[in-house]
Amino acid sequence: MTFYDNDGNPLFYTDDNEHLFDFDGEPLAYLSDDSIYDYDGNHLGWLDNGWIIDSDGDCLFFSDKASGGPFKPFKSFKPIKGVKSIKPIKGIKEIRPIKPIKSFSWSDISFDDFFKL
Template sequence: MEETLYDIQGNPIAYIAYGNEAVIYMWQGKPVAYLHGDCIYGFNGKHLGWYDRGIIRNTDGLINGFNKKASDVFVKFEPFKEFKQFIPFKSFREIAYTKPFFSIRKSSDPLSQMLLSGAK
């Protein structure tokens, strides 16, 4: 099963592939992060934020993206996904940030930038 992740403008940026683990791939097939509980970790071990009720939040609690069900904007058409690349070895996970108050404000940082900061 796969779930598309959209940026705050409704563009498909990434998707979560659920299997033995929940891996986040960029639309071009690059694995950049994974879910550990409700935390989003990059393969480089960096804590990137949270995935809570379909909403992606950065470490400041601001909204960076969402799935279709949690969307508050019109989502755009999903283009063809490129082949998935091999999943890299996970680096040691840093300790998760303390959860901030989850804001209704949207982050000015692009979802792609947030997720790519976790790539190896």
């Protein structure tokens, strides 16, 4: 599953529906139920009907399976996937916050800020 930004640029993917990698093969975060955590255990957001939403419920990224949400742009071609790096050890997960109601707006949070790069 590939995830795209609000301009339709492919940014990251998952092959196993758990670990998220950028196209250079760097591990970004992982999924646990419908929550997204970084490898330090910080809660980043949620996966909701193919959308990744932030703590305000605004939409950050969408997948091919995304339904509802804001208007989705045309998708750009996916780059070739790089060799995956070794995944870091997962830290203790912080307490999951209450999931917000998904909005029909795009988030202002950038890719780098969301993944704390």
